[in-house]
Amino acid sequence: MRIPPAIITLVLGMMLVLFGLWVANDVSLLPESASLNAPVYDELFKVLLAIGTVLLLGITGIVIYSLVRFRRRQGDSLDGEPIEGNLALELFWTAVPAVVVLFIGIYSYDIYDRMGGMQSLSMHDHAPREQLASVRHAEPSDQDRLWGGIGIRGSADVLPVEVTALQFAFIFHYPEQNITSGELHVPTGRPVELRLRANDVIHAFWVPQFRLKQDVIPGQQTVLSFTARKPGDYPIVCAELCGPYHGGMRSHVVVHNPDDFSSWLEKTAPPTLS
Amino acid sequence: MTASLTQTREPSPAPSLQPTGWLRYLSFSLDHKVIGLQYIVCGFLFYFVGGALAGVIRTELATPISDFVSREVYNQVLTLHGTVMIFLWIVPVVNGGFGNYLIPFYVGARDMAFPRLNAVAFWMIPPSGLLLISSYFVHGGAAQSGWTAYPPLSLTTPATGQILWILSVLLLGGSSIFGGINFIATIVKFRQPGLKLMMLPMYCWAMLGTSILVVLATPVLAGTLILLSLDIVAHTGFFNPGLGGNVVVYQHLFWFYSHPAVYIMVLPAFGLVSEILPVHARKPLFGYVTMVYSIMAIVILGLIVWAHHMFTSGTPPWMRLFFTIATAFIAVPTGIKFFNWIATLWQGRLALTTAMLFSCAFIIQFVFGGITGVALAQVPFDVHVHDTYFVVGHFHYIVYGGTVFVIFASIYHWYPKFTGRLLNEPLGQLHLLLTVIGFNLCFAPQHWLGLNGMPRRVAEYDPSFTVVNQISSVGALMMAISTLPFLINVIGSAFRGPRAGDNPWRALTPEWLTTSPPPVENWRGAPPLVKEPYGYGHSGNPIDLQTARGRDLWTSQP
Known part of the structure; x- marks a missing residue:
């Protein structure tokens, strides 16, 4: 009996995600972390690495699969299917990246906040602002x-x-x-x-x-x-x-x-x- | 399609005021096809200059100490490398080169809207390129402040070289603006009657978007560079903190052009791939309308992301948040394009030609560059890797793994159109193999270098990075070698390649519906009106009697 393609796709997808998680957690690409905010940074790095690995390997796999599976055989001069588009698919691959990107953006904002990046530097604004020439050291x-x-x-x-x-x-x-x-x-x-x-x-x-x-x-x-x-x-x-x-x-x-x-x-x- | 209509009429030999032999390629020709090829060949000559400069960089970096060229010369080399590759190779070739050759065909015109302006735009390039390269030989040498020319460094390095650099970039920017105006006018006003905007091949849309970016953003760079040159020669203080100027303002103005410049380099490449894939996959371009909207979305978003180059330059926190989100969102329309290309491949009948394989390598490598790009858009991530070899790896995946791969794909695809002869496929695939391996060997390890502490634009580095740098240099050497089969192929096939016929790929876009190479005014007789440039598969596939079942016969009836 043939295994239905949907199941093969599902299994391959799961393996890909697991591999992405493994890469993110066990492949060390960063130098030693020696400050308090470095582990916070590394958390973000792991998330980005996992998503990036899954995406890159997934797309590479699909392109190579297409090149092998749909290659033109010798002497074949026919055209492919005249498929010009698919609205549901377009909506799917607009919405999913948008959600992923938004998630990453919000998450990295949170990381940035935890690293102290969102602190306003001009809280004590009673002094004149831009005395560029007279930078003093005291306070x-x-x-x-x-x-x-x-x-x-x-x-x-x-x-x-x-x-x-x-x-x-x-x-x-x-x-x-x-x-x-x-x-x-x-x-x-x-x-x-x-x-x-x-x-x-x-x-x-x-x-x-x-x-x-x-x-x-x-x-x-x-x-x-x-x-x-x-x-x-x-x-x-x-x-x-x-x-x-x-x-x-x-x-x-x-x-x-x-x-x-x-x-x-x-x-x-x-x-x-x- | 109307391909056969043009064959019946005989060419009428008319006296021409323009040179007609090979000399026309050295003349002030007004023929868009001649100008297009002038751009492409001239671009290739500068590509070799830029490549040789890259060779100097990778040779210097084969050892951790500065021992190959002096430190001053090294900085001149990296400045010239960036400037030559961007302004003299990629931008002119994907815009001026293929744009001039293809756009009049695509809109059904006999030439560009302003042929003389077109020739002027091209003939500004060789002198400004020579000016730029010759600045190496003046007193003090060429510019040393990188292609970004950030003040105050650019105000303190030898002035002559920096001024020549500014002049050269101003001329090249002018050429680019002339080209942009010409493309907008041609696409909007020169379409033949009955050809609607939404019937145009995708490359027209890409060039329309690109030209909008060129016309909006390049003048800002020109203004900025004029202010910078005044700071150097007239001792004004626009960007000189010692005189009350502000250096971050320069960075804002510079990147207001130079981020869109990335899209000026990749959007035409997106357009070219959209032409190549359907032909070799024998399928319509998937999702035409969403492709058009995503190009326009990239144009708009591309104009409001520039400050992501300045996350470590002391920008206010809210601004970093805004530019993070805006930058990351470019991934959405770009992703749409990539998914549509993959859907174009899916269930096609893919001819594994060199053009097709270069396009597929482009898809994979650009996706990698896009992923690192989304990562770089995140402020906390960028703070660590900004100005490191991670960024060098990232943008080479975009402009080399992306655009240059598409340039090669396009040469393999349109060479029969240019010359009437076919390129040698095995040599082409050797070129592809060497380029893919060399490129990835050269630039993939650079991401690791950047993450682990190697800044960019250095002649010397921590000895612990030696091995990885040497791997990268080996990759660069392979890339240099990979141009040899390409050169042999392109030059040899021009004389001895097999005759291609008018339309060797059986393509439906209008440039193929004439002779190869095409006559001076593109068509003998009326230009064909192509309303479906991607109408593959519509002719009704004949049913293969060997494998057909009765059900197929029934279901295939309308």
Whole structure:
């Protein structure tokens, strides 16, 4: 007895979905996740990877099947069926992608919100907004319009770090300890607030293991917050073409345990007069 | 169909003011077919320049240190590569090349609406291309700021090269606008009486949509580049933060053109595939009306998604949300087109010609590029991979795996029309095989590189990425080799290919209802009125007596 095609299609579809889920969960395409928002990002990535795998393999399979199954045999010069369209099918493949895309959009909005991206940066708007030339450091959120993307702000125990991006290096300054360093050192579990600025051209601050990137644009004071989760040494990469040595504009972020971080601060802090 | 009507009348030898031999391809010819071929051949020459530049990039990236060319030259090479491939190869070939050749046939006209403007538009391209490439030899070298030319970098790199780059892109943009106006006028006003818009072959709709985008968006780029050049030569401060300018404004204006530019590159390709598939599948194009609406939806959506290139540039949160949703929604009309093409294949009688196979490779590869595109539209996803090799992989799947594959499919499909001779199929399939393997080997691993920390536009990288980069470079080498069988085929078949006859594919679209190659004014006698360009299968299939059963005979009666 022949198995009805509907059942074969159903089984193939189920296998495809299972394979997509397996790829999403067990194939590791991303680097280590070392910050609090990286696992949130990875959740979104898994959903996108599952949907993408199913779609790509499904369509590839259908195209290859059609090429084999409906290929013209030798000496056959007949035409195919004169089917010009099918309204129900058209509605189906308009509605399903629309729903999927809307779902992904709303889901990624939720992810973005959890990563702190939807926080308004201009809440304290009593100060004049765009004093682009006079970017100050002290309390940027009260002084100037801030730009930025991801990062939950407003926590009390925040570690501020001023970052200057220039051709072709990052310079990190810890205002509270008056430390200046070519590498970023941060403790685990404590929110870090980077206040980034650039004086020459556009750079971008990217830590792949934190899933964080922010353009550093001359004339725009930019804030980026994150909380490191896992001790280690991760690359900082400039991700915006900034000149000939763009590829060499790299640094490190060293994530310490809180105790190690305190001793790093003590060791590195310049001697004070008092 | 009216194919046979044209055969009876003898050609009347008329004296021509235009050169008639091969010299006409080097002349200021007003014949749309000559201009179309001028665009295509000229585009191919620039494709080799752009390909050689890509070869420099992939050779440099075979090792993690900067050791092949100097860092300044590397940035010039990547800038020229992007600019040449977009403005001198893809845009001119899919718009000017196939557009000029096919659109007058499709509307039943003897030429474009403005033949002289058409020739001017083409003859702006070679000088501006040479200007762009020669800028490499001036003091300071060519532009070094990428094809995006973001200030302040473009204000600080050597000025001469940057100004020549701007001039060249302005000329090419002008050429593109002239072409766009011409296509709109031809499609809207030059249709022969009785030919309704909804009877036009799909490529006309694609070119109408594309030309609307060209005419609306390209002037914005021109204005922006003029302001940028004023910043460089006249020291104005439009985009110079040191003088109170704003660099993000440049990005908005640039992408207001340059995102639609993606659709200027892929919509004509969608149109060409819609012509190729029904012929080789012997089936009507599935869902004509929804295809038309989805092209127009792509045009409208394409104009309101530009800020998704700027998710890390400090845009307000609401704007990111809006551009995420708008961008992701382009997947809906695009998806409709892909499902319709697959439905066109379904239950057809597919001739596995090179043209058909290149089109199918296009479908699969573009779907992959589309999936990564929907992912990139999501702000949190984009924040990690923006400006990395993930994006490089993504857009090469769109413009190479998509459009360039369609250009090759179109060459295999229309070569008999251009020359009256057939291409060699086995050589064509060797070309296909090498291109598919080389392309995927080159660009698929780049997605992984981007996810794992390799930014784009770098001459040196983390040594842990060496192996994957070398795989990618091997793929690029295969792509370079794959052009050899193509070249041998195209040049050899022009002289020694078997005679094709007027209509080797038994196609129904109007360009095939004349001689191959067609006479100067396209038809001897009246142009045929083709109301059903995809009317395959309507003639009533003769029943195969070997396998027919009595029931088939009964049910096949009207």
